[in-house]
């Protein structure tokens with residue numbers, strides 16, 4: 001097999017992940033990011049930005065379900081959600097499964113990601129962009145949080161890694177603005193990297209958040225294409241209550257408002273907050 005039929009992810013200096021590419025679907029450098037969509041035998045359609053895998057049709061459900069349903073079931077009364085990043089539409093698809101959610105604002109910096117994903121990865125958004133509860137804002141998520149006043153029950157940061165345009169979404173100022181834009185028992189969640197390879201992200205996030213929130217924690221999910229072990233998902237809230245909800249409460253909420261899932265269950269939700277020791281030690285003052 002020739003090298004041309006493989007895509008090599010360039011996220012790490014010393015380790016690469018390769019995908020066999022059966023068809024190149026789209027490629028453009030739009031001024032903001034290098035955007036690429038291609039077809040693979042193992043994971044279906046794949047979106048890569050600036051050389052880093054963002055979403056694959058095959059395993060996106062793990063990531064999207066755990067970032068959307070965990071805060072929503074933990075809160076128990078979510079009406080409004082803001083998704084920062086997430087231009088592929090998978091996160092808003094999962095959020096909009098909750099009938100109680102009345103309003104979702106998607107704040108994506110790069111309009112072309114939305115356009116391309118709607119065209120070439122329609123299975124990811126699966127009609128979510130046509131839902132009347134969804135409002136799309138093309139803006140930098142940090143500026144959006146800093147400049148506005150509307151408060152949300154849940155803020156989900158579905159961003160790229162802390163390089164390029166996504167870096168600002170890992171800053172202390174951004175976390176402070178998110179704290180101001182949450183309701184009293186609101187929850188902020190985000191993708192916080194793969195601790196085995198990006199451990200510094202957890203420590204930095206913990207230190208930057210604890211000045212703004214009463215509860216700062218992490219939970220984990222195993223996403224096959226975010227290689228290197230479990231992925232860390234960040235959790236922050238002005239209230240200790242949502243993270244402390246019992247398994248019985250989560251089961252009751254899930255039973256009362258069930259949605260189809262392939263990864264999330266109330267038991268997985270509760271267990272996801274048990275951190276392996278090598279991750280736990282990264283959460284440090």
Ligand code: SAM
Nearest residue numbers: 054085086087109110113140141159160165166
């Ligand atoms: N699930 C993915 C992952 O963790 O690899 C993230 C997918 S999603 C496509 C990431 C999105 O964040 C991209 O569409 C990118 O354009 C967007 N983004 C990056 N920086 C941003 C910013 N400052 N404000 C809003 N959106 C941003």
